[in-house]
Amino acid sequence: MKPPAKPPPKRPSKSTQLAHAARAASESPRTVNLPTDRASTVLFDSLAHMDAEQQRFNRDEQVPTYGIFNMPQAVALENAVAELEGGYRAMSFPSGMAAVSGAILSCVISGDHLLMTDACYDPARHFCDRVLSRFGVETTYYDPTIGADIASLMRPNTKAVYLESPSSITFEVQDIPAIAQVAHEAGASVILDNAWATGMYLDAFGLGVDVVVQPATKYYAGHADALIGLVVARESHWPRVKQTNYHMGQRAGTDETFLTLRGMRTMSVRMQQQSASALRIAEWLQSRPEVEVVNHPALPSHPQHALWMRDFKGASGVFSFSLRSVTQTQLAAFIDHLQCFGLGYSWGGFESLVMASYPTRTVKPWQGGQLVRLSIGLEDVEDLIADLEAGFVRLNGR
Numbered sequence: 521m522k523p524p525a526k527p528p529p530k531r532p533s534k535s536t537q538l539a540h541a542a543r544a545a546s547e548s549p550r551t552v553n554l555p556t557d558r559a560s561t562v563l564f565d566s567l568a569h570m571d572a573e574q575q576r577f578n579r580d581e582q583v584p585t586y587g588i589f590n591m592p593q594a595v596a597l598e599n600a601v602a603e604l605e606g607g608y609r610a611m612s613f614p615s616g617m618a619a620v621s622g623a624i625l626s627c628v629i630s631g632d633h634l635l636m637t638d639a640c641y642d643p644a645r646h647f648c649d650r651v652l653s654r655f656g657v658e659t660t661y662y663d664p665t666i667g668a669d670i671a672s673l674m675r676p677n678t679k680a681v682y683l684e685s686p687s688s689i690t691f692e693v694q695d696i697p698a699i700a701q702v703a704h705e706a707g708a709s710v711i712l713d714n715a716w717a718t719g720m721y722l723d724a725f726g727l728g729v730d731v732v733v734q735p736a737t738k739y740y741a742g743h744a745d746a747l748i749g750l751v752v753a754r755e756s757h758w759p760r761v762k763q764t765n766y767h768m769g770q771r772a773g774t775d776e777t778f779l780t781l782r783g784m785r786t787m788s789v790r791m792q793q794q795s796a797s798a799l800r801i802a803e804w805l806q807s808r809p810e811v812e813v814v815n816h817p818a819l820p821s822h823p824q825h826a827l828w829m830r831d832f833k834g835a836s837g838v839f840s841f842s843l844r845s846v847t848q849t850q851l852a853a854f855i856d857h858l859q860c861f862g863l864g865y866s867w868g869g870f871e872s873l874v875m876a877s878y879p880t881r882t883v884k885p886w887q888g889g890q891l892v893r894l895s896i897g898l899e900d901v902e903d904l905i906a907d908l909e910a911g912f913v914r915l916n917g918r
């Protein structure tokens with residue numbers, strides 16, 4: 521029973537005014553987009569209501585109980601990404617790298633063994649070598665092109681095989697179904713970093729992947745203004761992905777969630793345009809005397825072009841190339857004065873980026889030389905080619 525209400529004071533004190541002012545819930549307009557959730561706390565009507573909502577939450581219904589759990593905007597993004605990637609459900613993380621570590625931690629425990637592609641995103645390698653190792657999880661790196669021969673590396677305690685295909689600097693395409701089959705026969709989970717193709721161009725779950733890492737910082741958000749990651753799980757792997765995320769207190773920020781929902785609306789057209797421009801530039805680079813090899817899976821000359829044709833529905837706008845016997849001065853002359861390409865890490869935004877990289881490899885030394893990676897944006901493709909051409913003129917003058 522509620523105690524009888526005291527008559528309200530004629531003038532609420534300043535502190536009460538401050539707590540209650542400007543909170544009148546307006547009739548919610550039927551807007552196109554969801555309102556932004558800014559919340560730590562979710563209020564309940566009564567103890568019974570709180571208890572009922574908590575029970576629904578415990579049954580895995582998408583009810584909000586606290587700012588970190590199931591706020592409508594986060595759920596909208598997670599469900600949209602799960603659908604696009606073809607998984608059961610998804611959780612958001614505060615960065616792509618947090619999604620990488622979260623995905624791995626949901627599949628291994630102390631005493632387990634992880635097989636990791638030697639072409640992985642570098643910070644993922646550091647996570648394995650410097651964090652997992654401290655918790656008794658051993659990592660073995662494998663040649664990304666190993667295919668079904670990965671069977672020779674499986675141990676009784678191998679609990680997860682991690683793939684990144686194509687890898688984001690060297691662009692090897694992995695035989696996902698072959699690796700997944702071996703892993704599943706041994707009872708191991710298959711994790712794939714699907715940053716490059718996204719669910720637009722790769723049906724990872726259809727090829728046997730159990731957990732998809734999606735660094736949505738790249739194509740989903742697409743505007744170089746948000747850091748966010750998602751982990752998408754198959755139904756069998758959903759409980760552990762969700763629990764790892766919750767227990768580690770991971771959640772994408774409100775602005776990042778909003779920006780990603782907004783960015784996603786144009787992801788299909790952005791990727792189509794960037795894909796077409798990137799392929800055109802890759803073909804042009806192949807004709808340049810300064811260029812040794814262009815690493816782009818959609819080129820027939822790519823060593824795993826057939827695998828890419830078999831498994832992928834398209835190519836995104838990121839690829840790399842190596843220069844013939846180039847000095848550091850020549851490399852700088854080429855890169856430093858590019859007008860359309862920003863020099864920076866990351867990729868997948870609307871703007872073109874360039875980066876020089878010499879890949880880290882521990883299984884067998886990298887043979888492909890100094891690489892230049894391009895992320896092709898939405899600029900006019902002829903302007904981009906002219907910019908690169910001027911770079912070659914500078915390079916040749918040194």
Ligand SMILES: *Cc1c(COP(=O)(O)O)cnc(C)c1O
Binds near residue numbers: 620716737738
């Ligand atoms: C960028 C990237 C990540 C990490 O994403 P962040 O949001 O920058 O932490 C993970 N994997 C790949 C392949 C990436 O390119």
